[in-house]
Structure formats: C-alpha cells, structure tokens
Amino acid sequence: MRSIAVRLFSRIEQLPIVSPHGHTDPAWFSGDEPFEDAVSLLLWPDHYLLRMLMSAGVALGSLGLTPADGAAAETDRRVIWRRFAGHFRLFRATPSRLWLDHVFAKVFGLTVQLELESADLYFDAINAALAQPQFRPRALYDAFGIEVLATTEGALDSLLHHQAILASDWKGRVISTFRPDDVTDPDRAEFVANVLTLGELTGEDTATWEGYLSALKERRAFFRKLGATATDHGHATAATANLPLRQARELFAKMLAGAPRASDAELFRAQMLTEMARMSCDDGMVMQLHAGAWRNHNTALYQGFGRDRGGDVPIRTNFTAALKPLLDLFGNRSDFTLILFTLDESTYSRELAPLAGHYPCLKLGPAWWFHDAPDAMLRYRRATTETAGFYNTVGFNDDTRAFFSIPARHDLARRIDCSYLAELVATGRLDEDEAAEVAVDLAYRLPKAAYRL
Numbered sequence: 001m002r003s004i005a006v007r008l009f010s011r012i013e014q015l016p017i018v019s020p021h022g023h024t025d026p027a028w029f030s031g032d033e034p035f036e037d038a039v040s041l042l043l044w045p046d047h048y049l050l051r052m053l054m055s056a057g058v059a060l061g062s063l064g065l066t067p068a069d070g071a072a073a074e075t076d077r078r079v080i081w082r083r084f085a086g087h088f089r090l091f092r093a094t095p096s097r098l099w100l101d102h103v104f105a106k107v108f109g110l111t112v113q114l115e116l117e118s119a120d121l122y123f124d125a126i127n128a129a130l131a132q133p134q135f136r137p138r139a140l141y142d143a144f145g146i147e148v149l150a151t152t153e154g155a156l157d158s159l160l161h162h163q164a165i166l167a168s169d170w171k172g173r174v175i176s177t178f179r180p181d182d183v184t185d186p187d188r189a190e191f192v193a194n195v196l197t198l199g200e201l202t203g204e205d206t207a208t209w210e211g212y213l214s215a216l217k218e219r220r221a222f223f224r225k226l227g228a229t230a231t232d233h234g235h236a237t238a239a240t241a242n243l244p245l246r247q248a249r250e251l252f253a254k255m256l257a258g259a260p261r262a263s264d265a266e267l268f269r270a271q272m273l274t275e276m277a278r279m280s281c282d283d284g285m286v287m288q289l290h291a292g293a294w295r296n297h298n299t300a301l302y303q304g305f306g307r308d309r310g311g312d313v314p315i316r317t318n319f320t321a322a323l324k325p326l327l328d329l330f331g332n333r334s335d336f337t338l339i340l341f342t343l344d345e346s347t348y349s350r351e352l353a354p355l356a357g358h359y360p361c362l363k364l365g366p367a368w369w370f371h372d373a374p375d376a377m378l379r380y381r382r383a384t385t386e387t388a389g390f391y392n393t394v395g396f397n398d399d400t401r402a403f404f405s406i407p408a409r410h411d412l413a414r415r416i417d418c419s420y421l422a423e424l425v426a427t428g429r430l431d432e433d434e435a436a437e438v439a440v441d442l443a444y445r446l447p448k449a450a451y452r453l
C-alpha cells in the first residue's frame with residue numbers, strides 16, 4: 001500500500017495549490033511588505049497554538065497578547081518565542097506540529113528540532129529570513145505554487161486590498177469570499193449598527209426587509225465584480241427556514257429593535273440561510289456553510305482578548321432536519337451549490353454523506369478545523385466515500401490564517417488521500433489508473449470545479 005501511495009503521490013505532489021477558502025490577510029498581497037517577525041507571524045494569529053498553550057496554563061499576556069483591561073503583557077519578542085519553544089512538546093502528534101515542522105524545514109531550512117535550547121537559533125534565523133525579498137508575500141505566493149487564494153471578508157468590507165491587487169501588475173489571483181455574518185447574525189455585537197451601515201453603503205433603506213435584501217444582493221455583486229465566486233456562513237447550527245413574507249418582515253423588525261429572544265435570533269439566521277441560497281440561485285455564487293462551532297465558549301477569554309483566540313468548541317450538529325426547508329426549495333437544482341462543513345464527525349455517515357449523495361445542490365467540504373489532521377482526514381474518507389463517492393466532495397480547503405503553512409496543509413491532505421486510495425487499490429476495489437485520476441481530481445480539479453474558479 002505504501003508503494004502504491006508513493007506512486008500516486010508522486011503524480012500530484014507538484015500540482016498547483018488551489019485554496020478556495022481561508023483567512024489570510026489580503027493586505028499582505030496588496031502591500032507586499034515584509035512580515036514582521038517570528039512571533040507576530042507564526043504564534044499570535046494561530047489559535048491552534050494559543051488554545052493548547054492556554055490549556056497548559058500559559059497566560060496569553062505572557063505570550064505578548066494585550067488584554068482589553070490594559071493589564072501588562074510581555075513585550076520582548078525573544079522572551080515570548082522562548083516561552084513558546086519551551087512548550088513545543090505540547091504539540092507532539094498534533095497537526096500543528098506537522099504543519100510547523102514543515103514550515104520550519106521547507107520554508108526556513110531549519111534542520112534541528114524546536115525546543116528551548118534552539119529557540120534563539122530559530123528566532124534569529126526566521127527573522128533574518130523574513131527581511132529577505134524572497135520571503136515577501138508575493139514571492140512566497142509564487143514559491144508555494146499557489147494558483148488561486150481566497151480570503152474571507154465581511155459584508156461591509158471595502159475590499160480595498162483586493163482592488164489594489166487587481167490594479168497592480170502582479171499576476172497572483174487573490175479573491176475574496178462574501179461572509180455576511182456581521183449583518184445576518186443578530187447575536188453579533190453591532191448587528192443593528194451594521195445593518196444601518198449596509199444601507200449607507202448601498203443607498204438602500206435597510207430598515208425594511210425588502211431594502212435589506214436588496215442591499216445584500218448589491219454587496220454580493222460588488223464582491224463578485226472583484227473576483228469572488230463564493231459566500232460563507234459561520235452559523236452555530238445548520239437551521240434553515242422558509243417563512244411567509246409577512247412573518248419574515250415582522251421577524252426582521254424584531255431584530256432591528258435589538259435584544260431579540262434567542263429563538264427569534266435563531267429563526268432569523270435560519271431564514272437568512274434560505275435567502276442566501278435564493279440569491280445564489282440567481283447570481284451563481286457558491287454557498288458554504290461552516291456549522292457547529294460554539295464560538296467564544298470561554299467568556300473570560302473572549303472578554304479579555306476577543307475572537308479567534310482558541311476558545312471555540314465543536315457542538316453536536318443536525319443537518320437532515322435542519323436543512324429540509326432550504327432543500328425543499330432549492331435542493332434539486334444542479335446550478336446551485338451548497339458546500340457543507342461539520343465539526344460533528346458523527347454526522348459524516350449518518351447525515352452528510354447520504355444528503356450529499358442524493359441532492360444535486362449539495363457537496364461535502366473536506367474535514368474541517370479540529371478534524372483537519374491525518375487520522376481525522378482518513379476517518380472522513382472512510383465515513384463518506386461509500387455513500388457520497390469522491391465526486392460529491394470538493395477536494396481540500398486549508399481554511400487557514402497561517403499563510404506559511406498552506407503548502408504543509410495541502411501536502412498533508414494529498415498524502416492522506418493517496419494513502420486512502422492506495423488501500424482501495426491494494427484491496428482490489430479500484431484500479432490504480434482510476435486512483436491516479438481521483439488523486440488529481442481531489443488535489444486540483446474538484447476544488448476548481450466546485451468553487452467555479
């Protein structure tokens with residue numbers, strides 16, 4: 001199996017990287033300024049690292065993150081890096097360790113293990129490298145073999161960086177993704193103010209349901225004009241709804257009045273998923289649903305340090321019943337694509353594979369976030385392939401904020417897929433030439449097709 005896997009992998013190892021969903025910062029590619037240093041590049045934005053360090057009792061202030069109450073935080077970057085290095089053993093057998101080791105070795109050429117003793121060597125080598133022109137964002141984009149990279153922006157974003165990239169003579173393709181949670185989720189802080197801003201941006205009267213929907217259509221068109229092909233929705237549940245017009249109007253008015261009941265806010269989010277699907281049927285944007293994260297579970301962490309610091313936890317998720325209102329309307333359309341992601345592995349074979357293996361509009365996103373790791377990616381293939389096949393899946397998403405880890409993540413996903421395919425070949429369930437074709441599809445053709453890139 002190993003030799004088959006190696007043969008399959010050798011045919012896809014060098015394929016360009018298609019990254020249709022992620023959270024890198026478009027400012028990197030518009031400004032093309034050097035990255036600052038090892039700490040601000042590799043540690044601070046990585047919530048996988050922060051959550052594990054915190055679990056071992058490392059205070060985020062001691063890693064240089066300043067709390068909202070203004071309490072003192074460590075400012076010496078070298079001291080912070082040493083603290084991280086001294087705890088690197090925490091990451092043994094986690095995907096963070098695989099990704100970081102790949103970055104350290106392949107991008108920075110470091111050949112010794114990161115530990116307290118090698119912390120200074122790492123800190124100096126990484127910082128010296130970052131000052132070199134070949135470590136600027138655009139040069140790395142090319143060196144990594146990226147063909148297209150999608151970022152994610154809120155509905156009110158000006159997309160100034162994407163406009164600057166398009167206006168530049170650089171050939172890289174960095175596109176946005178329309179993520180409207182800031183104006184569709186009434187539990188977001190500033191929701192009411194955001195809806196007003198949405199009106200100002202578009203000239204629509206967003207105090208009315210019809211004006212609000214028109215404004216959303218307009219923002220989608222704006223994103224599309226700058227290259228976006230997809231939307232993304234980060235709801236805690238997969239609930240959808242199909243309310244009569246009058247009830248939708250009344251519900252929207254309640255949201256604008258502020259402080260809605262939890263059940264009303266949930267119903268509103270559910271209705272908005274259906275509205276987004278309706279708009280996708282009209283404008284062709286591919287829709288993604290990332291359901292099942294209890295965001296900001298750690299209240300003290302959220303109050304002190306804000307979002308995306310590692311305080312999110314997966315929750316049980318229902319798809320079959322939750323998606324029915326939306327699927328009753330649009331499920332049989334093959335010109336509409338809804339890509340589903342879960343943090344609840346128990347739904348792979350019970351709900352997601354049967355749904356995606358039947359409804360023309362549905363596709364399964366790859367193993368996501370907590371499950372984007374060797375064993376978890378294999379579990380995903382084992383649980384979904386026999387019902388959904390490979391062609392109701394969309395290849396790999398790195399979904400990362402950590403730009404330097406993008407090659408590592410794609411490399412890992414390709415290896416895992418090849419090892420799964422090799423098992424099918426070795427046990428006589430697939431011919432090797434078919435497996436080779438699937439390997440290319442998973443690494444390259446399926447993401448391009450699914451995201452209409």
Ligand SMILES: [Zn+2]
Binds near residue numbers: 023
């Ligand atoms: Zn994401």
